[in-house]
Amino acid sequence: MKFSRTSQAAAIWLAGLVAVHAAPSFNATTNGTAPMLLRHWPPAAAAALSEMIVRNANQSNYAVFDMDNTSYRYDLEESLIPYLESIGVLTRDSMDPSLRLIDFKDTANYTESLYSYYLRLCDMDEMLCYPWAAQVWAGMTLRELKGHVDNLMALNSSLPVQYWSNETLVDDSVSPPRVFTAQAELYNVLMANGIAVYVISAASEELVRFVASDPVYGYNVPPENVIGVSTFLRNATDGSLTTARRQITDNVYNPDDNLDLVFGPYLNTPATWFAGKWAAILTYIDDWKLPVLAAGDTPGSDTYMQFHGVDVSKGGIHLWINRKDAYYEELQEMIAEAAQGQAENGREVTADKNWVVVTPEEIL
The missing domain is CATH 3.40.50.1000 (HAD superfamily/HAD-like)
Structure with missing residues (x-):
């Protein structure tokens, strides 16, 4: 050529x-x-x-x-997790119980963040943390999460994070996507x-x-x-389950119609x-x-x-x-x-x- x-x-x-x-x-x-x-x-x-x-x-x-x-540039989920933690939207209590795969690593002076928890899952096996980062939004509607993503994308600053690296607590920052x-x-x-x-x-x-x-x-x-x-999406009114991929295959997909569906934890x-x-x-x-x-x-x-x-x-x-x-x-x-x-x-x-x-x- x-x-x-x-x-x-x-x-x-x-x-x-x-x-x-x-x-x-x-x-x-x-x-x-x-x-x-x-x-x-x-x-x-x-x-x-x-x-x-x-x-x-x-x-x-x-x-x-x-x-x-x-x-x-940068990673959407890896910045959205600490962002939603920082505003109190994503917490241990809000996380679906099925996603508590290992114990949190708390000390007398530090309550482990979900971001740190995610990184420790990655250290164990990427096949743990990859799905976890897609499942952790369970319980939120698409409309709610879309608003948070837009707010994250509009940030002009990095987000402070703390996480465990082996037995050392690290202070760092992550940046929203650019x-x-x-x-x-x-x-x-x-x-x-x-x-x-x-x-x-x-x-x-x-x-x-x-x-x-x-x-x-x-x-x-x-x-x-x-x-x-x-992940499967749930209709909060009638409890029915669907995914965008199923709707696309069936030629019935309209993203606006899905905004009030609720993220589920099931892949x-x-x-x-x-x-x-x-x-x-x-x-x-x-x-x-x-x-x-x-x-x-x-x-x-x-x-x-x-x-x-x-x-x-x-x-x-x-x-x-x-x-x-x-x-x-x-x-x-x-x-x-x-x-x-x-x-x-x-x-x-x-x-x-x-x-x-x-x-x-x-x-x-």
């Missing part, structure tokens, strides 16, 4: 990985018609993305994105060129939808295209973390058609859908948000292992092809 925009982009693309560190500026033309602008991306990344979009525009293709730390301007731009350019955008998140589907599908935040993802950790499947992200693509998007772009930031959680789910034959892109050196080093090892596994099993080697890598600072 060869890029026509810049020889620099072509050389980096053919090398397999794109790492860019320049001011964002790029204009392209889609099939000689309306201008396609990726002004907020570094030039080499913009060129790579634009070439892919031009090649795949208006052919029923689609792209998939992780949300936390990929589409916006929209990656370049990602919101990319979402809209993809959709304007007939490439559907789906969010595949390991966070609560409804929480992510509150941001990804609200025009205020600029992503403009159709609400039915937001796929995350799904729907597939669970959208690790291999479950790839399972969600197969379940809800397409059994066979691969995305032309898969974006992520976390080894393991995002790489199943990236290694298995990018159609490199169409110039598809593995988009990586490089937020930690340690994660990037781990990614390189995983890429090498995946490519070796493909080769050893007689599969086309695609895992090490067409990576575009940017840092969070480059896309804010």
Whole structure:
């Protein structure tokens, strides 16, 4: 494959990985018609993305994105938990009893926060804390939680937190999500060129939808295209249970009609973390058609859908948000292992092809 925009982009693309560190500026033309602008991306990344979009525009293709730390900076659930604790909305007493998985670690001078409790679950096993963070909203209505998410997103400051790290009590802070301007731009350019955008998140589907599908935040993802950790929702009047995913399948989904439904603690499947992200693509998007772009930031959680789910034959892109050196080093090892596994099993080697890598600072 060869890029026509810049020889620099072509050389980096053919090398397999794109790492860019320049001011964002790029204009392209889609099939000689309306201008396609990726002004907020570094030039080499913009060129790579634009070439892919031009090649795949208006052919029923689609792209998939992780949300936390990929589409916006920071983590929604990990900031919403301490935020709701700080205003007295989320407490031990309000938490569904089924979510008290281990004892709280209290001392004479410290009452453990739910945020600290969540982190200790993560230390034990991510398969404990990932679902817990989606279930802890049980008992709240979608309308109530949407208001809290909007208030969190409007904060201009970080949130103080205390948590246990082994036997040491740590004082720290967490930041609310901050929209990656370049990602919101990319979402809209993809959709304007007939490439559907789906969010595949390991966070609560409804929480992510509150941001990804609200025009205020600029992503403009159709609400039915937001796929995350799904819990059953209860009608407080008649006690009936449903999920957005069931409603979407039955063609009866209207997000506004769900606002007074109550979050429940019971999980729907597939669970959208690790291999479950790839399972969600197969379940809800397409059994066979691969995305032309898969974006992520976390080894393991995002790489199943990236290694298995990018159609490199169409110039598809593995988009990586490089937020930690340690994660990037781990990614390189995983890429090498995946490519070796493909080769050893007689599969086309695609895992090490067409990576575009940017840092969070480059896309804010």
